[in-house]
Amino acid sequence: MSVVKSTLREKAEQFHQYHVKGNPLILVNVWDAGSAQTIQSAGAAAIATGSWSVAAAHGEQDGEALPFPLVLANLARITSSIDLPVTIDIEGGYGRSVSEVKQNVILVIEHGAVGINIEDQLNADEGMYSVEEQVLRLGAAREAAEQTGIPLFINARTDLFLQHAAEQHNDALVHEALTRSKAYGEAGASGLFVPGLQDQRLIQELCEHSPLPVNVMVTAQEPSPGQLAALGVARISYGPYPYLQVMEHLRVLGRSILTAL
Numbered sequence: 001m002s003v004v005k006s007t008l009r010e011k012a013e014q015f016h017q018y019h020v021k022g023n024p025l026i027l028v029n030v031w032d033a034g035s036a037q038t039i040q041s042a043g044a045a046a047i048a049t050g051s052w053s054v055a056a057a058h059g060e061q062d063g064e065a066l067p068f069p070l071v072l073a074n075l076a077r078i079t080s081s082i083d084l085p086v087t088i089d090i091e092g093g094y095g096r097s098v099s100e101v102k103q104n105v106i107l108v109i110e111h112g113a114v115g116i117n118i119e120d121q122l123n124a125d126e127g128m129y130s131v132e133e134q135v136l137r138l139g140a141a142r143e144a145a146e147q148t149g150i151p152l153f154i155n156a157r158t159d160l161f162l163q164h165a166a167e168q169h170n171d172a173l174v175h176e177a178l179t180r181s182k183a184y185g186e187a188g189a190s191g192l193f194v195p196g197l198q199d200q201r202l203i204q205e206l207c208e209h210s211p212l213p214v215n216v217m218v219t220a221q222e223p224s225p226g227q228l229a230a231l232g233v234a235r236i237s238y239g240p241y242p243y244l245q246v247m248e249h250l251r252v253l254g255r256s257i258l259t260a261l
Contacts, residue, residue, distance in 0.1 A: 005149065005150070008109075008112065008114060008150055009149065009150055009151065011084075011085040011086075011114045012085065012114035012115070012150050012151045012152060012153065013151060014085055015046055015085040015087065015114050015115055015153050016151065016153055016190065018045055018046060018085075018235075019153075019190075019191060019213040019234045019235055020213075020234055021207065021213060021214075021232050021233075021234045022229055022230070022232055022233075022234075023229060023234075024225070024228060024229050024233045024234050024235050024236045025045060025046060025234070025235045025236070026044075026045075026225060026235075026236045026237075027044075027046060027047075027048035027087075027235065027236065027237040027238065028042070028044060028048075028238055028242055029048050029049060029050035029053060029089075029237055029238050029239055029240070029241075029242055029243075030047055030048070030049055030050070030053070030078070030242070031049065031050065031053035031054045031056070031057040031074075031243055032054075032057055032074060032077065032078065033074075033077040033078050033080075033081040033082075035242075035243075035246075036078045036081060036082050036086070037081055037082055040082045040083070040084055044084060045084070046084050046085045046086070046087065046115075047078065047082060047084050047085070047086045047087070048086070048087045048088075048089070048115075048117075048237060049074075049075070049078070049086075049087070049088045049089050050089055050237075050238075050239050050240055050242075050243065051089040051090070051091045051117075052239065052240040052243070053239075053240050053242070053243035054066065054071065054074060054089070056240070056243060056247075057243065058070060058074075062091075063091070063123055064091050064092065064094055064123055068094045068104065071088075071090070071094070072107055072108070072111050075088050075108065075111045075112065075113060076111045076112060078112075079111060079112025079113065080112065085114045085115070086112060086113050086114060086115070087113060087114065087115025087116060087117065087153060087155065088108055088113045088115070088116055088117070089116075089117040090104065090105075090108060090116050090117065090118055091117075091118075091119060091123075092118065092119050092120075092121065092122070092123055093105070093118050093137060093141070096122075098136050098137060098139075098140040099140070101118070101137045101140040101141055101144075102140040102141070102143055102144045103144075105140070105141045105144035105145065105152070106144045106147065106148060109144065109145065109148045109150050109152060110148070113152075114150065114151075114152060114153060115152060115153035115154070115155060115190075116141065116152060116153070116154055116155065117155045117157050117193060118137070118138070118141060118154065118155070118156065118157065119157035119158075119159055119193075120134040120156070120157065120158050120159060120180070121157075121159035121162070121163075127163075128158075128159055128160070128163065131179065131180055131183050134156075134180070134183075134184070134187075135183050135184065135186075135187040136187075138154060138156055138184055138187040138188055138189050139187045139188055141154050141188065142154060142187065142188025142189075143188075145188075152190075153190045153191065154188060154189045154190045154191070155189070155190065155191045155192075155193045155215055155235075156180075156181075156184040156189035156190075156191065156192055156193065156212070157193035157194075157195065158177055158180050158181075158184075158192065158193070158194060159195070159196075160173055160176055160177050160180070160194070161173060161177070161194055161195065161196035161197040162195055162196040164196075166196070166198060166199070169196075169197060169199050169202055170202075171202070171205070173202075174202050174205050174206050177192070177194060177206060177210075178206065178209050178210060180192075181206075181210045181211055181212050182211055184212065185211045185212045189212060190212065190213075191212050191213045191214070191215055191234070191235060192206075192210055192212040192213070192214050192215065193214075193215040193217070193235075193237075194206065194214060194215065194216060194217075195216075195217040195239065196217075196219075197216060198216075198219065198220065198222070198223065200223050200227065200231060203216060203223070203228070203231045203232075203233065204231040204232060207231055207232030207233060207234075208232060213234030213235060214232070214233055214234055214235070215233070215234070215235035215236070215237060216228055216233050216235075216236055216237075217236075217237050217238065217239045218236060218237070218238050218239075218241065219239070219241065
């Protein structure tokens, strides 16, 4: 095994170990090498990209509008500029077929990632993949990891809670998420990502019964990271929030400079 591959494998194994129920890994999502270096210097244990932020930073919309070669080039610049494990958001895998997903995951690993987010939402707001179809796609991602020899952390995102308004979140949706968690885990997923879910009772219920460690995305002040840890969350991410905050600060700064005279 080459030194580079050995190092990547070590980072992947380390990244898996960071996912501890009740002592969550906190990921401040980045969008380029500069933001990754900044978050590394702030004391992060690992680096995660956010597809929305990466697309916006390139002047594109989320939803796989940014060409995949640019996604890979951006990833390569990030992984070559920092020392931490890097996980990348590849949305729906930039391909519907099993073969496309497998090839794209191989490319992501070759560009230095030790983890991926891959979602079960169809592109262009066309609904969601069936459990059966998503299981095949996750299996392809796991096959890609095995082929490269890197124990990739596959964070299986389910969009169940984004497909429904917050006031419609209930035990039935949690049950459906648990069904997907079990199936996704058996297919080779390493974690379950549930963006949109903020109800603390439902988060706790999901964490108590999910066979996979649960990732919650923070979109407001509540629940706090401490509260999420107490609920059993194993990973906390911030999605587009850091990018939006930085851009708002830049807008205010720009306005103050441009109107200074």
